[in-house]
Structures are given as C-alpha cells and as structure tokens.
Amino acid sequence: MGQHPTKICVVGIGYIGLPTAAIFAQTGFDVLGYDVNSSVVDALNQGQITIEEPQLGDIVAQVVASGKLRASTTIEPADAFFIAVPTPVNVDNSADLSYIEQACQTVLKVLKAGDIVVLESTSPPGTTDDVVVKILEKSGLIIGSDIFVAHTPERVIPGRILEELVHNSRIIGGINDASSQAVAALFATFVKGKIIETDAKTAEMCKVMENTYRDINIALANEMAKICEQMGISAWQVREYANYHPRVNILMPGPGVGGHCIAVDPWFLVEKNPQLAQLIAKGRHINDSMPSHTYQLINKHIQPGSTLVILGVTFKPNVDDMRESPILELIEMLKQNGYQVVIHDPHVKAYCNDLYQVAQGADGVVLAVNHDDFNAVDFDKLHQALKGHVMIDTRNMWTDQLSGDLRFKHIVLGRG
Numbered sequence: 001m002g003q004h005p006t007k008i009c010v011v012g013i014g015y016i017g018l019p020t021a022a023i024f025a026q027t028g029f030d031v032l033g034y035d036v037n038s039s040v041v042d043a044l045n046q047g048q049i050t051i052e053e054p055q056l057g058d059i060v061a062q063v064v065a066s067g068k069l070r071a072s073t074t075i076e077p078a079d080a081f082f083i084a085v086p087t088p089v090n091v092d093n094s095a096d097l098s099y100i101e102q103a104c105q106t107v108l109k110v111l112k113a114g115d116i117v118v119l120e121s122t123s124p125p126g127t128t129d130d131v132v133v134k135i136l137e138k139s140g141l142i143i144g145s146d147i148f149v150a151h152t153p154e155r156v157i158p159g160r161i162l163e164e165l166v167h168n169s170r171i172i173g174g175i176n177d178a179s180s181q182a183v184a185a186l187f188a189t190f191v192k193g194k195i196i197e198t199d200a201k202t203a204e205m206c207k208v209m210e211n212t213y214r215d216i217n218i219a220l221a222n223e224m225a226k227i228c229e230q231m232g233i234s235a236w237q238v239r240e241y242a243n244y245h246p247r248v249n250i251l252m253p254g255p256g257v258g259g260h261c262i263a264v265d266p267w268f269l270v271e272k273n274p275q276l277a278q279l280i281a282k283g284r285h286i287n288d289s290m291p292s293h294t295y296q297l298i299n300k301h302i303q304p305g306s307t308l309v310i311l312g313v314t315f316k317p318n319v320d321d322m323r324e325s326p327i328l329e330l331i332e333m334l335k336q337n338g339y340q341v342v343i344h345d346p347h348v349k350a351y352c353n354d355l356y357q358v359a360q361g362a363d364g365v366v367l368a369v370n371h372d373d374f375n376a377v378d379f380d381k382l383h384q385a386l387k388g389h390v391m392i393d394t395r396n397m398w399t400d401q402l403s404g405d406l407r408f409k410h411i412v413l414g415r416g
C-alpha cells in the first residue's frame with residue numbers, strides 16, 4: 001500500500017454517500033463528492049443538503065465552510081473511492097447494476113497504483129468480484145496488490161444515519177486480506193463499533209440477509225394482521241402480549257414495506273436462487289400485497305367517490321423519503337377506483353399544508369405513515385373540518401386517543 005490516504009472521493013452523494021462524505025471530512029480527510037446530478041453538486045458546494053436527516057445539515061455546512069468537503073460533476077484523482085450509488089431492481093425484479101458499472105468506469109479514468117476502491121452500495125453477492133474488479137482490471141493495474149478493493153455494506157437507518165455511521169459495527173469484505181486491512185484502517189478513523197474483516201462475498205451476503213431477515217419478519221407481522229382481522233381480534237394486542245416473551249419480537253404490520261433496501265434486496269437472492277429462496281420470495285409477495293389489502297379495508301368502510309385525507313406519503317415515519325413508498329401505490333389504487341385524494345405530510349415540502357384546511361369537507365382520513373406529528377392531531381379541529389368521520393388507522397396510532405370517542409369510526413388495520 002502507498003502513503004496514508006488523505007484524499008477521499010465519494011461517488012454518489014445521496015442518502016448514504018453524503019453522510020459518509022461529511023463524516024470523512026469531519027474526521028480530517030479532504031473529500032470530494034462526485035455526482036452526475038449538477039443540482040445536488042451545486043447545493044452541496046453552497047453548504048446545503050437536499051435530503052432531510054438529523055444533524056447532517058449542520059455538519060455539511062461546517063465541513064463545506066472549512067473547505068474539507070466540496071462537490072463536482074467531474075471525477076478527480078483520490079487515494080480512496082467510495083461508491084454509494086443505487087442498486088434498484090428492474091420491473092422483473094432482477095438487479096440493475098448499471099449505476100455501479102457506471103461508477104466503476106468513472107473511477108477507472110483516474111485510478112492509480114495504491115488506490116483503494118470501496119463498494120458501499122448493497123449488491124447481489126458476487127458483485128464486487130464479478131463487476132467491480134472486472135472493470136478496474138482494465139486499468140492494467142494488479143487488483144489486490146496495486147489496487148485495494150472491498151465491499152463494506154452500509155447498515156445505517158434513515159433518521160439516525162450519523163449516529164449509526166459511527167456506532168454501528170462495520171463489516172469489511174476485502175477481495176483479499178491486504179484490501180480488508182487497508183479499508184479497515186480507513187474506517188477505524190471514525191467508527192466506534194466493531195470492525196470485522198471478511199471476504200467480499202460474505203460481506204455482500206451479510207447485508208442482503210440482514211434486510212431479508214427484516215422483510216420476512218415484517219411479512220409475518222402482516223400475515224398475522226390479515227389472520228387477526230379475519231378472526232375478529234387485534235394483531236396489535238397479540239403483538240404486544242407475545243412480545244413479553246423474552247425470545248419473541250414480532251414487528252409491526254402496516255400498509256406495506258417501502259424504501260430502497262428492504263423491499264429490494266431480498267430479490268437479489270431470489271434472482272440468483274429461484275429454487276432455493278422460497279420463503280424469501282413469499283415474504284416479498286406478502287409485503288407487496290399490503291397496499292392492496294389496505295385498499296380493501298378502506299373500500300369496506302368508505303364508498304368510492306368519497307374524498308379521503310391521506311396522512312403521510314413517505315416510505316417510513318419521520319423522514320422525507322418517498323422512494324418505493326407503498327403509500328404512493330395505495331393512492332394510485334384509490335384514484336383509479338374513483339376516490340378523491342388529498343394529501344398531508346409534514347415531512348414532504350409538496351404536502352406540508354395545513355391539515356385542518358386540507359381536511360375541510362372530506363369523508364374520511366387514512367393514517368398511512370406513523371410520523372410522530374400525527375400523535376398531536378387535534379381531533380376536535382379535525383372533527384369540525386371533516387364531513388364524514390371514518391378514520392382508517394394503518395399503524396394503530398390512535399387507538400388510545402380515539403377509544404370511547406363516538407364522534408369517529410376508528411378502523412385499525414390488523415384489528416377485526
């Protein structure tokens with residue numbers, strides 16, 4: 001390995017790349033954020049961020065002001081490259097690796113002996129060896145001794161990204177030991193969690209399995225909700241009481257699983273192992289059925305043609321991220337079936353309106369996302385604004401507040 005790395009380039013300054021860039025800059029590295037999107041680059045160079053994430057705005061403003069972080073649409077030589085681009089799935093659920101390929105081609109232009117290349121994007125097991133290394137080999141440099149390559153899956157959760165970047169354990173999957181060691185040393189500059197060195201394919205599989213594990217457990221909660229509805233009992237009570245068992249932790253049912261990770265990554269295993277990945281595929285299908293299940297629940301209680309207020313459109317609570325949000329699919333279904341839909345979401349600029357004005361004259365409310373803000377709804381004001389008073393609560397958020405309140409018809413997903 002060459003000198004200690006001092007300059008870092010993060011390829012893709014989105015939800016993961018930007019916090020990663022910011023934290024390396026805060027640690028003292030000179031960091032360039034490369035992105036093909038010039039509006040993201042321009043915003044960053046002004047010290048502004050284009051996503052909502054606690055603490056991130058302050059740190060970015062600081063490191064941009066101190067000159068430690070800047071952004072460009074032109075790649076530059078660096079000592080270490082971190083690739084943090086999306087890995088979506090195509091309509092047939094096969095992995096779309098084109099962003100990773102493009103990013104590697106970009107890095108290839110400035111690659112020199114001694115450099116480190118880290119793939120952060122969640123990828124089907126085998127991608128580091130079969131895609132990243134293959135492209136970097138075109139440099140003529142010897143991968144593993146001239147160039148160090150590893151996959152270090154990102155496991156931070158939106159809403160707590162900065163805290164988790166530092167405190168989570170970190171798996172470093174090198175294509176050889178020298179690569180793992182070089183990359184581990186970089187992360188050791190700020191990671192306080194355990195740093196584990198392994199091979200690239202194992203690291204890739206760990207990440208995909210973590211999200212698959214969560215997906216399947218949410219699917220179990222969703223299946224339980226459907227069964228409890230049928231049986232006339234509350235899945236929420238079952239969940240609460242069963243979770244008193246020291247070795248049980250049933251997750252929350254809901255209107256679907258969204259985001260760019262949990263709803264996507266399990267397909268990487270299904271695509272490569274269609275015969276073996278039976279439970280994984282089933283879990284995906286169960287979670288994908290939830291927008292339609294929620295639609296049917298709504299349809300049972302409110303006629304098409306009615307106006308509904310949808311509370312929350314993001315893929316999960318307390319973030320502004322709408323990627324793969326199951327609520328968008330639900331809204332589409334409602335519209336197609338003749339419902340009028342108005343949306344309120346305090347986290348999304350376009351829908352950050354006055355709830356009580358938006359609700360004026362509507363026939364019902366669908367609580368779609370469990371944003372904390374919705375705990376503070378003023379039911380007297382809402383009652384006044386609404387014409388009809390059906391409240392479809394997909395997250396069991398209002399059970400305490402609305403219990404015994406005869407002004408509303410409170411319907412809960414998962415409660416028969």
Ligand code: SAJ
Pocket residue numbers: 122154155156157158210211214218251252253254255256257258259260261262315316317
């Ligand atoms: N959800 C439920 N019920 C639950 C928990 C979640 O329906 O009990 C839904 C959410 O509403 C959301 C989806 O699941 O639509 C995913 O949300 P999440 O909060 O579980 O996870 P993400 O997608 O924000 O982040 C996950 C995390 N992975 C795991 O918890 C195993 C995170 O650590 C990863 O870094 C991230 O994926 C990623 O980037 O892969």
